[in-house]
Amino acid sequence: MTFEDATQIYYINKEIGELYKELAELKQQSFLKPITMSDMPHGGDTKDLFVEYTNSVLEIEDMIRYSLMKLQRERKKIEQFLDTVKDSELRLILRLRCINNMNWQEIGDEIGMDRRTASRKFYNYFKVAHNAH
Structure with a gap:
């Protein structure tokens, strides 16, 4: 096992932490526009914003799941290495x-x-x- 192999878990954990931060920031954002009073008709952008928001959340959650799988694979490799x-x-x-x-x-x-x-x-x-x- 190389030094680079041994340090992969550290960087994968950092990556997962950053993804969780990004997800938390995204979930704190409001996808609704403020209500403005005017006589002009409004477009129906709220639905598109909600779909975009939902897709972003799902994408980040998929990235987290993938990173967690990578983490488990790397941990298994290191555990096998430690046995030696x-x-x-x-x-x-x-x-x-x-x-x-x-x-x-x-x-x-x-x-x-x-x-x-x-x-x-x-x-x-x-x-x-x-x-x-």
Whole structure:
């Protein structure tokens, strides 16, 4: 597994978070036009706006579902990869970073080591693995 493969879950999670934000912002928007009083006839744009709004919501929800499926596939790959890592401390660091998306300070606090030591072990693992191939 490459460093890029190991970090995919982080970026997929970020992508999902952005999609949820976009969906929330969309759902807060009003698709109705303000009522104006005039003698002029009005067009029936409200229906078109509602259809456009509904299609946008469905599209974002489809993107979220697809991203969640990608997330599950990547997690399965990383779980299989973690089964091959013999060093339990390194395996835990990899799990906390790649699957749990913890930052280095959180990882250091969790396993009782300095955040720089945890990140160094993580990056050294991929540097050594890359040089071995």
